[in-house]
Amino acid sequence: MGNSFGCSASGERLVSAARDGDFVEAKMLLDCNPCLSKYSTFGGLNSPLHFAAAKGHNEIVALLLENGADVNSRNYCGQTALMQACRYGHWEVVQTLLLFKCNVIRADYLSGRTALHFAAVNGHVRCMRLVVADFVPSAPFESLNAQTIxxxxxxxxxxxxxxxxxxxxxxxxxxxxxxxxxxxxxxxxxxxxxxxxxxxxxxxxxxxxxxxxxxxxxxxxxxxxxxxxxxxxxxxxxxxxxxxxxxxxxxxxxxxxxxxxxxxxxxxxxxxxSPNCNMPVPIFPPSNYLSLPLLSVLNIARDCGSRFLATASDDADICAVCLERACFVAAEGCEHELCVRCALYLCSTSNIPSESSIRPGSIPCPLCRHGIVYFVKLPGSSSKEMHSPLSLGLSTPCMLHPREQDTSEAVGSPNTRKNRVASISSDIFCPVTCSPFPSVAIPMCTCSEGPSPDFDSLESENQKEQSMRRSKPGTRGREKTKGVRLEKTTCSNMFRGRRSCSTEHKCNA
CATH class of the missing domain: 1.25.40.20 (Ankyrin repeat-containing domain)
Known part of the structure; x- marks a missing residue:
C-alpha cells in the first residue's frame, strides 16, 4: 500500500524497478506519470531514489532526478540518497547526485551521521573524495598544508x-x-x-x-x-x-x-x-586519493548540464580519450582538451602513487602525463543549465489527465512525450504524494484544465449551490447541480471505471 491515491500500484512497480535495476520498466512508468519519481513506500518511506542509490543503479538515479525526484529527500531515518550511496560505496551514484547539487552536510535523525561518516565507516575512499570535493579548492597541495607544517x-x-x-x-x-x-x-x-x-x-x-x-x-x-x-x-x-x-x-x-x-x-x-617507545615512526607521503582538479570539473559539468553527455557533431572537436563527445574543458598547463565526462571520470577514479614526479593532489594528463591542478572551460562552449529536478514541494502535479499539447509545441518537437508538462503552475497540484498518511487530510482535486479551487472557493460554491436548490427545487436546478458534479471528477474516480461499467450493464439488463 502506498501513500497516494490511484498511484500505489504504479509506485510500487517503480520501487521494484529501481531496486532491481530494471531501467526499461522505470522509464516506461515515468513516461506515463513523471510524478511517480516522488513516490515513497508507506512503511519505510523510502523513495525509488533511495532504493536505486543503495543498489548502485546509476542510470535509474539519473532518470529519477531528471523526472523531478528530490535529490535531498529523506527516508524515515532522515537519510538521503547520498548517504545510501556512500554507505555501500557506489561512487558513480555519488557523482551523479553531486551533479544535481545534493546537500552533503545533512545528517540523519538517528545518530547525526553525514554522508562522510557513512563512507568512512566502510572505507569507501572514492566516495569520501567526492563528498568533500566542494570544500577542497583547486590549489597546489603545498599551499594548503603550509600553515599546518x-x-x-x-x-x-x-x-x-x-x-x-x-x-x-x-x-x-x-x-x-x-x-x-x-x-x-x-x-x-x-x-x-x-x-x-x-x-x-x-x-x-x-x-x-x-x-x-x-x-x-x-x-x-x-x-x-x-x-x-x-x-x-x-x-x-x-x-x-x-x-x-x-x-x-x-x-x-x-x-x-x-x-x-x-x-x-x-x-x-x-x-x-608504549609510552617509552623509541621506535622511529615512518614518514608518510600525501594520500594517493587527493584530487585537486575535481572541484573545477564539477562546476563545469554543472554549468554545461546534460550537453556534455551528447555526442559530438561533425564540426566540433572530438575528445581524444573517448572519441565520442565534444571537448568542453582544457587542462591547465598542457592545454590538452577533453570532454567533461572523461575529465570527471579521470578526477574521480585516479589513484596516483606517491612516488610519482607530479605534485601531490594533481592528476596526470592522459595524453602527456602532465600534472593537472584544475580544468578551465573552453571559450567556445556555451553554458546551459542541467535539467534540474522539479521543486514541487509536498505536492506533485496530477498526471492522470495530461494537459493537451499546444499545436506549436507538437509541430516544433515531434519527439516530445505526450504526458510531458511544459510549465507547471502552482494551481494544478493534486495530492499524489502529499503526505505519508493521506487519510488525515484529503484536499479536493479537480483534474480539468482550469485551476483547482482552494478551500474558501469550495465553501462559497457550496453555499451558492445550496441557495439555488432552495430557490429552484425543480428539474432545472437538478440538471444544473448534476452538471456541476460531473465537472468535478476527482483522481480517485478514474479508477472506478470497471465497477461503474458493470453496474450500467446490470441496469440495462
Whole structure:
C-alpha cells in the first residue's frame, strides 16, 4: 500500500524497478506519470531514489532526478540518497547526485551521521573524495598544508588557521557520542581513508563526548588513536602518530591507547604504543586519493548540464580519450582538451602513487602525463543549465489527465512525450504524494484544465449551490447541480471505471 491515491500500484512497480535495476520498466512508468519519481513506500518511506542509490543503479538515479525526484529527500531515518550511496560505496551514484547539487552536510535523525561518516565507516575512499570535493579548492597541495607544517614546527599552542575553515568543520563534524569520521576509519582499519582525512585537516586529537559514547568498551573521551588501538591496524596507528597523535592521551576511564590495545588483545601494537617507545615512526607521503582538479570539473559539468553527455557533431572537436563527445574543458598547463565526462571520470577514479614526479593532489594528463591542478572551460562552449529536478514541494502535479499539447509545441518537437508538462503552475497540484498518511487530510482535486479551487472557493460554491436548490427545487436546478458534479471528477474516480461499467450493464439488463 502506498501513500497516494490511484498511484500505489504504479509506485510500487517503480520501487521494484529501481531496486532491481530494471531501467526499461522505470522509464516506461515515468513516461506515463513523471510524478511517480516522488513516490515513497508507506512503511519505510523510502523513495525509488533511495532504493536505486543503495543498489548502485546509476542510470535509474539519473532518470529519477531528471523526472523531478528530490535529490535531498529523506527516508524515515532522515537519510538521503547520498548517504545510501556512500554507505555501500557506489561512487558513480555519488557523482551523479553531486551533479544535481545534493546537500552533503545533512545528517540523519538517528545518530547525526553525514554522508562522510557513512563512507568512512566502510572505507569507501572514492566516495569520501567526492563528498568533500566542494570544500577542497583547486590549489597546489603545498599551499594548503603550509600553515599546518609551520604550526607543527613552531610547537605553539595557537590554533592553526585551517581549523576555522569550512573544510575542517565538515571533516571534523561529530556524530552521536562525538565520533568523527576519523574515529570510524581508524576503528575499522581503513588506512587509505585515515590518510585522506588527515590530509584534509582532520583533527587527530579530537575526543569523543565525556558523558558517554556508543563504544563504551573503548571509553568516553577517546582519541582516534584509542580507536585505532582497538581496531588493531598497525599502519593506522603509525600514521596517526606521525601526524601528531599522543601515546599519553588518557580517556575518561583513565586508559591509554596501550591499555585499550591490551584489553582487546592487540599485542602486536604494544611496542609501538608504549609510552617509552623509541621506535622511529615512518614518514608518510600525501594520500594517493587527493584530487585537486575535481572541484573545477564539477562546476563545469554543472554549468554545461546534460550537453556534455551528447555526442559530438561533425564540426566540433572530438575528445581524444573517448572519441565520442565534444571537448568542453582544457587542462591547465598542457592545454590538452577533453570532454567533461572523461575529465570527471579521470578526477574521480585516479589513484596516483606517491612516488610519482607530479605534485601531490594533481592528476596526470592522459595524453602527456602532465600534472593537472584544475580544468578551465573552453571559450567556445556555451553554458546551459542541467535539467534540474522539479521543486514541487509536498505536492506533485496530477498526471492522470495530461494537459493537451499546444499545436506549436507538437509541430516544433515531434519527439516530445505526450504526458510531458511544459510549465507547471502552482494551481494544478493534486495530492499524489502529499503526505505519508493521506487519510488525515484529503484536499479536493479537480483534474480539468482550469485551476483547482482552494478551500474558501469550495465553501462559497457550496453555499451558492445550496441557495439555488432552495430557490429552484425543480428539474432545472437538478440538471444544473448534476452538471456541476460531473465537472468535478476527482483522481480517485478514474479508477472506478470497471465497477461503474458493470453496474450500467446490470441496469440495462
Amino acid at each position: 609551520s604550526d607543527r614546527s613552531d610547537g605553539s599552542n595557537a590554533k592553526p588557521k585551517f581549523e576555522q575553515s569550512v573544510l575542517s568543520k565538515f571533516v571534523n563534524k561529530a556524530a552521536d557520542g562525538g565520533i568523527t569520521a576519523l574515529h570510524m576509519a581508524s576503528l575499522n582499519g581503513y588506512f587509505d581513508s585515515v590518510q585522506l582525512l588527515l590530509d584534509l585537516h582532520a583533527n587527530v586529537s579530537a575526543v569523543t563526548f565525556h558523558y558517554g559514547t556508543s563504544m563504551d568498551l573503548i571509553g568516553a573521551g577517546s582519541t582516534p588513536l584509542h580507536y585505532a588501538a582497538c581496531g588493531g591496524n598497525l599502519k593506522c596507528c603509525q600514521i596517526l602518530l606521525a601526524r601528531g597523535a599522543s601515546r599519553l592521551s588518557l580517556n575518561c576511564s583513565g586508559w591509554l591507547p596501550l591499555d585499550v590495545a591490551r584489553m582487546w588483545g592487540r599485542h602486536w601494537l604494544e611496542p609501538l604504543l
